[in-house]
Amino acid sequence: MTTTTPRGIRNNNPGNIDRTAERWQGMAADQSGDPRFVVFSEPKWGLRALAKVLLSYQRKHGLRTPAAIIGRWAPPSENNTGAYARQVAAALGVGVDDQIDLQNPDTLARIVPAIVAHENGQQPYSADLIAQAVRLALE
Incomplete structure (x- = not known):
């Protein structure tokens, strides 16, 4: 991969998850x-991590709308959070303030690529790979 490849894709971390002690x-x-x-060693692990973080937002923090989820994922201090939330909501076919259930594998499998596309300007992963990562996250 060249340096023109987005950082998240190069790192197999298409959600651009910050490094912590985790x-x-x-x-x-x-x-x-x-x-x-x-x-990450492979894209599936980065996609799984993205899905796990989103699940924790819903399970631990009670965030149930695209606006709330993206507000935490991509805070306004670094992002145009409103535009990001609108893009993700559109990909899900819902409004920014509509309730979504990330425990539903289909919903999770639709929000993950929407975030990947926004974070990287592209979404290069197959539906099968995303489905595999979602399954791993929901285990």
Whole structure:
């Protein structure tokens, strides 16, 4: 992959999950390639992590609308959160303030690629790979 490939795709972390003390399943042994974001060994692990974070927003924080979920995922200090939430809601076929259930695998499998597309300017992953990552996240 070239340096013109978006950072999230290069890192197999298409959600651009920040590095913390958390040890993610599928994290690459070598994290020196990026000072800010987690590097995963394969895209499925980065997609799984994205889905796991979204599930925690709903389970632990009670966030149930695209506006609330994206407001936490992509805070206004770094993003045009309103535009981001509208894009994700449109991909889901709902309004920004409509309730969604991320425990539903179909809903989770639709929000993940919408976030990937917004974070990276592209969504290169197959529906099968996203479905596999969603299954892993819901286990």
